[in-house]
Amino acid sequence: MILQLVTGGLFLGCIYGLVAMGLSLIYGVMGIVNFAHGAFVMLAMYASYWLYSLAGLDPVLGTPIVALLMFGFGIVVYRSIIGKVLRGPFLARLLVTFGLGIFFVNLAQFLWTPDYRMVQQSISHGIIMLGPIFIELPKLVASIGSLVVAGLVYWFLRKTKTGLAIQAISIDRTAASLMGIDLERLNAIAFGLGLACAGAAGSLLASFYYIFPDVGTMFGLVALVAVALGGFGSTEGALVGAILIGVIETVGGFLVGPEYKYALIFLAYLLIVIVRPRGLMGWGAD
């Protein structure tokens, strides 16, 4: 039974991990805590839903398209809004994404009503048995997909010139700009990449999850806690934190009661962060 729960938790954790990775990337590069991340996951889920119902494209197969769309959308949002508050005071940087989140959630409510939607007949459905463990195929596919995308982003950051430049910025912004790195261009790319992660995660989620305007809010909050748990600025920490949270949610939810699962996540965050105020793998001042 515990094995079953842990497996479920790991699957969930992988998807959280992808969302959290995007969040961590954005924070690492430009110091913005993206409170609108959940809203972007939600927008990606709707994009995936419309691709499915208008063009008949399965959400899992549509993942690259949605990720690409969200990347472009991220660049636009960065150029029009985020880039302009980067030099502003701490509180403006903290609140601007709150505004974005409220805006997009209610835009979705206005455009698509609060009704629940769902993708029927996704290509990944059914349950397979692995020894004593039931595995829901859509969740397995989504978590593998998440790990693949996370791997790609990791490869991009570690092996390409642009990726290395992005890392250089997150380590020392001033030194990086003195070395001739174009901060504005790379900030935009990093923001786009962060949203692409949210987009891929949203598209993978759309294959088995209900879609409604507020769906992303909890994903965003949980991912935020995962990032803080792992430590702001650490991409690997975000993934580790997210997987830990996935397991806490499913195992704790079973032991204490499903209605308390989010309370348990937040409690775990507080307990860990009180012992280690910078998260498990974090560095930097705050």
Add this chain to the structure above:
Amino acid sequence: MRDNGQRQTISLIAFAAVGLVLPLAMKARFAQHILIMVALYAALGEAWNIMAGYAGMVSIGQAAFFGLGAYVSAFLFVEYNVNPWIGFVASGLVTAAFGTLVGLPFSRLRGRYFAIGTIALGQMIKVVFENWQRVGAATGLMLPLVDEGIVSFQFHTTKLPYYYIAFAMLLAVMAFMRVMERSRMGYYFKAIRENEDVASGLGVNKTAYKLIAIAVSAGVTGMCGAFLAQYSLYVEPEYMFNHTISVTIALIAVFGGAGSIAGPILGAAILIPMSELTRAWLGSGGTGIDLMIYGAFIVLMCVYEPEGLMGIVQRANRKMIVRRERRGSTRCPNS
């Protein structure tokens, strides 16, 4: 020319006078409702300002204190028939104690970790109240109607007394902050905000002062919650612990100008009527347009006026001083 402190006292008295006569000019029930909400949220913004604007601990979980305060007075009234005024004071004491209790571990957290910790706290306490049968779980508590009067803290024929209670709360917080600003405590708060390591190196007991800031802020926020419980005669977790309340409180202070007494009042005076009016005009049917406008407004504000409205006021002030000096005045401005 008068010194800064005297000028502040005079503005405070002028503000009180305007606030006292304002509802006499605005007699419509809806207009008075908006006035009550402005006064309430201005007080909430000031309370947020004490811990965030002055002591530098940015909270996005004030709804935890707000909801707890509302529940304390409502529960005492519904279950034990305790007079709402006693419940009102009890709310302040309980939330202040609660703030100190959670503040102890929280005072180790900084910046973003603190902010996210407060979000976590707000969500946790909401879940607890949603599942706590003794306080009505997700349905909440309905406060019984009693004869109206100042003793029973219920008014049915007119909203005016509610306004004066909220306004008195606001004035009390403002007076406290006015004293705090010039006291040793106020300077310690600012020192902690600017650099807590240096502050504690200079001998400021940072944990103690952080706890005081949290306790005062929580206590005032809890009493505001108790007030709203009494005003709406209904408490439920979804409403009282709503994350939007936390964001709105922070926003009002930031929008007006964090770290000043006038800031949250300016912020509330503009944001609350805007949100109440758009909700009344466009909010019916749950289309979300009202909150869409609200969200867009936050974004525009952060992009174009990141220092808050107080930034505009200060710029105008500076311009005036420059103009006065250009006119060739030889008088020393501080004499």
